[in-house]
Amino acid sequence: MLKLIFLIFLCLLLIIHSTNGASFRLCSSEQLTQFVGRCGPIERELVDLRNSTEDYYPKPEIVNNMTDLCQKVANCYGSIKCAESIDKMNQNKFQCDEDRLMFGEVPECIKWLFKEIYMVDYYDCLKDYDFLSYNMETKRKAFTSGKSCVFQVFNESQLFECDRDAVELIHKNYDLIVDYLTTDSSKKLCRGVNPLYQKLQCEVIKDKWLSMDSELINSGNNTQEEIAGFLELGNVLKECMSHSCLYTKKEKSYVDYRQKETKFRNSPFVKCATKIYEKKINTYEKYPCLKNQEPKEKTECKKLMLEELCGKEAADNLEETQEFFEFALGNNTEIIQ
Template sequence: MGSIFILFLFQAIVTYADPKVQIDDTVKDCTPKELVVAQGKCSKYVNDLIVLTEEGDTKSRNVTDACKSVTSCFGGIQCAEAEKSKRTYEQKCDKLEFTNNDVASCMSMFYNTVYSKKENCTEDFDYFSRDMRIKRESYTAGKSCFFKTINKTCNATSVAYLEKNYEKLLDVLTIPSDGDACSSLHDELNARQCEPQMREFMINGMIQAISMSFGMKERSNTTKTCSETKECMSQYCYFSKNTTQQLEQLCDELSKKPTTFNMCYMGIRMSTLDTKEPANYECQEKYGRKPMVEPVNKALEKQYLKFMDDKECMRTIMKEECDQSVLDVFDEEWDKLQKEKNSRTSTRSPF
């Protein structure tokens, strides 16, 4: 057989395999004869699978049979290029199976339950571990808890599939893909663990951003929460560029300090009167601050806000809470505020 024809067959069979797929070094390279056999035997099954998926017939029995035929064909030829092709199509077909049975959506609902601690038993197992050994042990020991949870949240198709293919799920979750990681099931299913945290942060962050626009300064540690969310997402390439950009923009917005005197002043006032987590500034202590109670009456509010009449106390607080631009005009704005207060006092009716 001519060398050019052999080269053609080699290139044809290699195109079936993901070049990033790694196999055991002990597996020998295919001989020219094995390449011919692989090309002749397996190309029909590959073409059948391609036609079925291109036609959108991904949920039929025909696709399942085609997947089995392709992987069995390449698996029957014991050489490196055929093994790579087998591994490539195993991963492609697993992804197709998981999609057809809504496994990814089911896992997202499971992760949400674990994150929100809605099912007590989930707290006994480290399902979110990034150590693949610990993760597998957790899913193995926590199998009954897993099914108890998804029976309440997932559709019957997903549950039935996972009951029959639980070991396959564990393999996908705990064995990194040796192909294109960014399009792998392993990356997607593990990345979805970040979604409950990301969703909670983005909702709370948007609420906080709105509150801040009205002068209310939230006391929650958004910088820490933002960093934790970004760190989780950075482990995977599943998330779109648009999603990561939205998160970055929100984090940037929440990290900004008030840029006007009035906004900063109102933020300090609202934070001080927060009955859930009131702000506490050192220079307040000399005014005999007492624990906040609810409802806030006028007398208590007046006592609480005495420190806001202390110019140097407010200057100190604003150094911490406000943008430098506020400090640059502090004296001017403070004098203006005092004039407004005096004006309101002098015009107030005695009756």
């Protein structure tokens, strides 16, 4: 008798799924036909749109289309009312909720928050917590104990700073957002909300650094204080980028290159490299030894070329200026503008 009761209990577990307090049996063949034929195409369209949306800030029409498809998928699977369809509905709901946190206004608000944290010129409570720590445990403690401060900042934000619907989403999903901000993304696949939110911290620094970079380039007459400030911020940016999996080698190389180029802007080496670049001197034709694969001999060849074209001073500290040297020679260094 006990065995019979146990078998009946196992059968009930197999044929009944419980979701949000409601019980659903496994789908019938007719329901499965609807499941695959009616809902499947809508879900595939949503997945294709999601996969093709590489930009974290897509156009509003794309976000609206994604939201519309999310609702259609939920309605379709939810209307069939059997175990597999409800499971599918819940899976899609979770992914769509994540989409709302990943695309559109919410990331902009997170980025704006980091900007306020860096500036600390209006919200004094931001000074009391280590929101910018690269130690994930320390950062989690900051966002947990500083929750009321974060909410104050978002609640007092202007419409042009942070969208009201996005603020509401952040309120409702704060614990989840803290997880995204404080989980080590290097141990996971580099995609989704988690690495994006961590990159936003760096993007605030990068925006300021690029602005300073543009000013330095356009000015042409920079003080040592301006250059020192630019280099200091660049080091902060490089440190931040090293903790994000979303930055490409090219992006990191450009920051490193601009740091070196700025540091040696007025040096004899840079003047010589500029001369080579502007006059389009075919250095490989004039100095065939540059093709030498032996590092020591190739370095000696570079020194000879610099001394002959620009004087002995241009060859000083060659190893320190190697990256800019390769760029000036057009040696296909991976640099982006």
